Amino acid sequence: MQSFLKPKVFGLDVSESSIKLADGEKLVRIPINNKKERIEALRKAIKQARISNMYAVASIPEKYSFIQLVPEGQNLEQIIEENIPLPIDKIYYDWEKTKYGWLVVAAAKTIVDEYLDFIHQAGLIVEAVEPESVATVRALKPDQGVIMIIDMGLRGPSFIICSSDAIYFTAYRPQSEVPDSQTLAKQALEYVSYVEKKFLKRAKKIILCGGKAKKRNLEQEIEQRTGIKTQKAKKRLFVTAIGLSLKKDQKINLLPLASKKRIAKEHSLRLGILITIILTTASLLSSSILNIVNNKFPYDYDFSSLDILNQKIDILEKKEALLKQIPGNFQTEIIANIYRLKSDHIKFLSLDIKEKEIKLKAHAQTRKDMLDFAESLNYFYSVESPLENLTNPQDFDFSLLLKTNDK
């Protein structure tokens, strides 16, 4: 996932004499005689190294670049204007905050654009451009205080004084022939003294690299003449290209702003793709889960049947409301019970039944018959019997008012 978000890059070291390419363990060098040969040489190198990705980190030769360590608080643009004989709008520049101040890097737009143009023509995408020295320091990883790196190229040596977290000084001495150890030592001491005076940092070690550092006992001769411990790099060749291939950040990058925006846009696209893939996976997974859940439900559901049921509920709710409103049925069972309780000596003449009240008129043969009948009705809430009912001993009409309990 990390490699998809941040594509793997290879190092592309383009100099006037060769094109060097480093992609992990694959190292290729194609010599060139002039600029016209560069595109073909680059294509050849890509083919030889069997490069599968198209993202390169390229270097600008030391002689075309400007590097300076500036104390914090100074105006960076002013320093660039003072040290580079080009207007600021004609250069690409970048900076990085270090422990000892700002590391300012710049190069002419024409040079960078020219390099980018031919690299693009070879079908590559440039992720970053930086000076050779920055890549060289990264490749050699100085971890024992301040050191001097002498990169002995075909067209002359480059001197870099650096530590693990800063580049204090760089210089390029164009020379058609390889300088002898005496000249190298003299130049090296000049630069060591300059840095010591300016930054109070003295190089404790010299590391030799580059194709021309192969001379036997060169390191002993330089050590004798400078008094500084000197050794050849373990990997003497392809140092810059390897350093470029190790670039993982965008701290120092001399690419034009448009290209930087393009890189940011591509990174956003990659992130978008990743998010889309995750969302697609989540969507398909959710679909599967939903499908399983849906299968648990019956397929024969019918919303119209629910509507019918709703109508029924509506009717029942209306019935419920009606039940609360109507006074309540008198029960035939009560009348039937009164009828069962009367004896043959009692004859009903009239009954008026309304809600909880029954007015009864009847004929009794004897007073006792009437009293027994009235007594048998005492389960009513109230039984009202007027005094007139008692005035006749036999064969008389009587009336009763029966009331049921309100509950």
Place this chain on the structure above:
Amino acid sequence: MINKNIKILALASFLIFMISVMFFLYPNARNLNKNLNYSNLKIEQSQKLERLAKANGEANNWQKILMEETGALELIEALEKTGEKTSVKVSSCSGDSKIGTCFRLENSGSFPELLQFMQNLENINFFSNLEEASIRYQETEDNYLIQTLIKVYSQDDL
């Protein structure tokens, strides 16, 4: 220059995502929503039915129908049927309250026959209420005359 493959991959992944949403996620989510709605409605209705039955199940009128459901003719026929053995007379009347349709029923017969008639009225399959009953002994006929007022209710009475 942006890597062409990345552009194609971005477009393809977006399309695949849209397809997965449109043809897989959305239909399944819609079905689930439908299922849930259906289930929720069913549960809701069951709960309503349960509540209504629990509250009113024992009432005499609970299982009976409201008048509009079948029509007035069926009702009158049903009223006539309650006293068919004793030739009942059915007429409409004006009740005290605004709700319910009032009917006056007149019938005659022995007291047990009238009791049966009243029982039939109580059990009529219409949402109704026996409001009043007046029973008189007819000496000439040696039987009883009953006049009852029954109110039958409809959905419009709410």
